[in-house]
Amino acid sequence: MHNPIGWISRRWNARVDAWMARHHPRRAGEYEINRKRIYILPTRAGWAYAVICLIVLLAAMNYSNSLAFMLAFWLGAIGFLTMHETHANLINTAVRLGPPDAVFAGETAFQPVLLRNRGRKPRMALKASTDRKASTAIQTQDCIDESEALLAWTPQQRGVHPVPRFSMSSDWPLGLFRSWSWVHAETYQVVYPRPEPHSEGPPPHPAEPEDGGTDQPGDEELSGLRDYIPGDSLRTIHWRSLAAHDQLASKAFTAPVSDAQWVDLAALPSNLNLEQKLSRLCRIILDLHAQRQTYGLRLGTMTISPASGDSQRDRCLEALARYG
Amino acid sequence: MAEARTAVDWLASERITRIVALLLIMALPHMLWMPIWATAIFLMSAAWRVFMARRGTTLRPAWLRTLMTLAAVAAIWLHFGGLNGQQPGVALLVVMSGMKLLETRTQRDCRLLVYLALLMLLGQLLYSQEMQWALWLIGGGILTLIVLIDLQHPQAVLPLRNNARTAFGISLKALPLALLFFLLFPRIPGPLWGIPNDSSAGRTGLSDSMEPGSLSSLAQSDEVAFRVRFQGEAPPSRELYWRGPVFVKFDGLSWEAQEPLPGLTYSVLPESTGTAGDTGRVAYEIQLVPHGRKYIPALDLVTNPLPSGVSMGVDYTLGTRSPVVDARLLPMQSDLSALIGPTADHWRLGRYRALPSDLNPRTRTLAEEWVKSSASTQDLIQTALRYFREESFRYTLNPGLLTSFDRIDQFLFETRAGFCEHFASAFVVLMRSAGLPARVVTGYQGAENNGAYYIVRQSDAHAWAEVWVEGLGWQRVDPTGAVAPDRIEFGLGSALGDSAFLPALARGRDFTGRWLVGLRLQWDRIDAFWNRAILAFGPELQRQFLSRFGMGELRQMLYGLVAAIIIFGLGFALQMLWQSRHRPAEDPLAELRTLLLRKSRLDLPSSAQGPTQIAAALRASGLWNAESERILNHYQRLRYARAHPAAPEQVMALRRAITHWKPTHPR
Numbered sequence: 001m002h003n004p005i006g007w008i009s010r011r012w013n014a015r016v017d018a019w020m021a022r023h024h025p026r027r028a029g030e031y032e033i034n035r036k037r038i039y040i041l042p043t044r045a046g047w048a049y050a051v052i053c054l055i056v057l058l059a060a061m062n063y064s065n066s067l068a069f070m071l072a073f074w075l076g077a078i079g080f081l082t083m084h085e086t087h088a089n090l091i092n093t094a095v096r097l098g099p100p101d102a103v104f105a106g107e108t109a110f111q112p113v114l115l116r117n118r119g120r121k122p123r124m125a126l127k128a129s130t131d132r133k134a135s136t137a138i139q140t141q142d143c144i145d146e147s148e149a150l151l152a153w154t155p156q157q158r159g160v161h162p163v164p165r166f167s168m169s170s171d172w173p174l175g176l177f178r179s180w181s182w183v184h185a186e187t188y189q190v191v192y193p194r195p196e197p198h199s200e201g202p203p204p205h206p207a208e209p210e211d212g213g214t215d216q217p218g219d220e221e222l223s224g225l226r227d228y229i230p231g232d233s234l235r236t237i238h239w240r241s242l243a244a245h246d247q248l249a250s251k252a253f254t255a256p257v258s259d260a261q262w263v264d265l266a267a268l269p270s271n272l273n274l275e276q277k278l279s280r281l282c283r284i285i286l287d288l289h290a291q292r293q294t295y296g297l298r299l300g301t302m303t304i305s306p307a308s309g310d311s312q313r314d315r316c317l318e319a320l321a322r323y324g
Numbered sequence: 325m326a327e328a329r330t331a332v333d334w335l336a337s338e339r340i341t342r343i344v345a346l347l348l349i350m351a352l353p354h355m356l357w358m359p360i361w362a363t364a365i366f367l368m369s370a371a372w373r374v375f376m377a378r379r380g381t382t383l384r385p386a387w388l389r390t391l392m393t394l395a396a397v398a399a400i401w402l403h404f405g406g407l408n409g410q411q412p413g414v415a416l417l418v419v420m421s422g423m424k425l426l427e428t429r430t431q432r433d434c435r436l437l438v439y440l441a442l443l444m445l446l447g448q449l450l451y452s453q454e455m456q457w458a459l460w461l462i463g464g465g466i467l468t469l470i471v472l473i474d475l476q477h478p479q480a481v482l483p484l485r486n487n488a489r490t491a492f493g494i495s496l497k498a499l500p501l502a503l504l505f506f507l508l509f510p511r512i513p514g515p516l517w518g519i520p521n522d523s524s525a526g527r528t529g530l531s532d533s534m535e536p537g538s539l540s541s542l543a544q545s546d547e548v549a550f551r552v553r554f555q556g557e558a559p560p561s562r563e564l565y566w567r568g569p570v571f572v573k574f575d576g577l578s579w580e581a582q583e584p585l586p587g588l589t590y591s592v593l594p595e596s597t598g599t600a601g602d603t604g605r606v607a608y609e610i611q612l613v614p615h616g617r618k619y620i621p622a623l624d625l626v627t628n629p630l631p632s633g634v635s636m637g638v639d640y641t642l643g644t645r646s647p648v649v650d651a652r653l654l655p656m657q658s659d660l661s662a663l664i665g666p667t668a669d670h671w672r673l674g675r676y677r678a679l680p681s682d683l684n685p686r687t688r689t690l691a692e693e694w695v696k697s698s699a700s701t702q703d704l705i706q707t708a709l710r711y712f713r714e715e716s717f718r719y720t721l722n723p724g725l726l727t728s729f730d731r732i733d734q735f736l737f738e739t740r741a742g743f744c745e746h747f748a749s750a751f752v753v754l755m756r757s758a759g760l761p762a763r764v765v766t767g768y769q770g771a772e773n774n775g776a777y778y779i780v781r782q783s784d785a786h787a788w789a790e791v792w793v794e795g796l797g798w799q800r801v802d803p804t805g806a807v808a809p810d811r812i813e814f815g816l817g818s819a820l821g822d823s824a825f826l827p828a829l830a831r832g833r834d835f836t837g838r839w840l841v842g843l844r845l846q847w848d849r850i851d852a853f854w855n856r857a858i859l860a861f862g863p864e865l866q867r868q869f870l871s872r873f874g875m876g877e878l879r880q881m882l883y884g885l886v887a888a889i890i891i892f893g894l895g896f897a898l899q900m901l902w903q904s905r906h907r908p909a910e911d912p913l914a915e916l917r918t919l920l921l922r923k924s925r926l927d928l929p930s931s932a933q934g935p936t937q938i939a940a941a942l943r944a945s946g947l948w949n950a951e952s953e954r955i956l957n958h959y960q961r962l963r964y965a966r967a968h969p970a971a972p973e974q975v976m977a978l979r980r981a982i983t984h985w986k987p988t989h990p991r
Contacts, residue, residue, distance in 0.1 A: 175472065
């Protein structure tokens, strides 16, 4: 609680954030990492390396050992050189954010970060992370011409959120220094409401399922796999078969026949608050979609006419995300 | 989540295998001297870790690891009698890295292991600086870099060749700066905090005590003890007595220096050393191979000025404050005809007459007879030498064991076969029995010429006697010379003959495989240069060398260092900027067209690569379907769009479409 170091570091971080906001305003389009936008500092491993160099140097001095002197200076020179290497590994790269796939609140969003190498030598082990130390980086990405890194971040609330400021960083080749640049892009992430864990009761305007079109209503029952079609949602991808066969496959669901149903915000019980209601609507839409039903959405004044399929689900969920 | 993912990746057996290989290589030279159980612990941990990585099994419980670590530390403590010192330190390093290996999971663990490998490399360099270890330094350094680079790619284990290329590049680029630092970094004399006492382990040299057999074992090594450059003519071989530790106290079995070696008393030479004339003055430079001991061999008697950091003990042996672990050049002057301590106080000479009572009665009787029959001290000494010369004494490396309590008696009257230490020791006992102050001096005798310099080998190790004579001081008497004159004139090989078990280089001129010896002497010149120019590059040599460029002062060296950093920093920066400079803007659509043509295996002339021609070619080769049509339309739209250049998102989408397109080629 009353940790002075914690307090100081919080104050410091707040100052840094304010400074960042001033110096790295959000900007649209391609962001070029140039000399003025690169920062570089030794990493913890770099400090440890410096200590090792110092130990070797002290031993060399104590024993008047020429080879140990050589080792110390060689290691030192390598450290000094890699500072430049690390800096050069990042400079003259261009960063642009790809269109993100929508996620549910609380889910990790994987933001595509398109890297373009504007220089002449390959870039090694670049990382995208929401902090400068690359602690949330999920991959290292090499870049010869163009490549795509992923930035992982977790929006907690539904809505349309700007992608947070993030760092493109590199500690290639030896991990002794980390160079980084802050990217603050004009890209927005659609965040659907967090779906309720289980559907509560039947949909509000149930034109009761006429026949046994669904075997087990409410369950996302897999009927099989089909080939991946570009544009399929990440969530329908059957990841296990990717791992097993190195091929993208999407989950296919049985498509029952039924009449259009209406999902209506106003029909939900009034003891729920708005976010809870939206969460429930989200769950209902997902269930209906899983059952391949045709449905429409009424959100206050807005109405989405009944339809079915991925695009209908996405349209409805996005309306939930943007509501209010 | 991300951390869990990386933790799993770090377990990749290939990566662990690489780290284990690095540690094994770096620990290899240490395994030669480490206690066998320490080597076993290390090897077993390594094997176990690799096995676990292969199996993908989990690690042992933490308490077990802690227990094992504590046990290993305790074992090292018990074995070496403490943790201080070079050997226990390195043993601890090796064993601990084995223990660390067992719990290695994260990138940070792996990196720590790599750093430990660097310290093992350092340990080896402190142990020996011979030329082959310079290669070891380079190879080990590059290997370390390779593994360090390997750690940067958590997702994929890159081919070692790529990492090796990067590592080579980095090491080469860093080398010039390192060399400049080597030259310019101000060297300071002497140790910072002291040299551990076990630094003589594994090195050869004269020891602090002498008993029968201690020199004959040294004599079987043809390692170089030191090299000498004389200014002007070198004295004849019989005058080259290189003084080492002096032994005073005898307990009937072994000789020991009376005080810790050397009793450092004079940093400027005592006045009591008189000079007989200027005839025997000789100036020379000793290039010492590190022996881990405190004595400095020199010709009798060294005169002022003494080399820096060197002082003279009460027994006129030169010594340093801490063990010599660095190759150093010692410029010296000696006066071969100087009198040693001619005016010594009589009361101080008592300890040079002391003998264990009740031992060696026959020796005493013999000495007492000589006293009666001799007219003077010199006469008595001659009588003793004549005794050695005329009785049937044999000079040999394998004299057999002396078992009696009265060892000197046994040697003088029964076995009569010995090496120099037997003769010197018996002679001193005889002299003391006769009431004369006497002591044993160990050192080296002789030198082998090799072009511009002389080599003194361990096989030249020798022991002789000194007897104090009123008015003349300490007189050198070499009873071995009486028994085997060839030893003094021509060296060990000549004195012992071909039958003795001697290394080739100790055999001298009579050895038949002379061409091989010649080759090795050539090699020794290279080694001598290595020792002189690189290893002995200390404070004096640095000042000498840098003052040629007007940079002999500390301040100038520091300026030089700063300048080196700035110049190389700028150089590195410019080179990096040049490498990563912008390349000319490319037409992304042209690139995509190439990709499309490559995938559809169409070979169109560059003049006929318009969308219509491509479409026609696709139709002709049976690749025309909805997908290829869509791609081509997309391409056409972008190519002839008003907005030029095309929006990057659109280009990206087209690239994706072409990449995912799977044309089915007709067979």
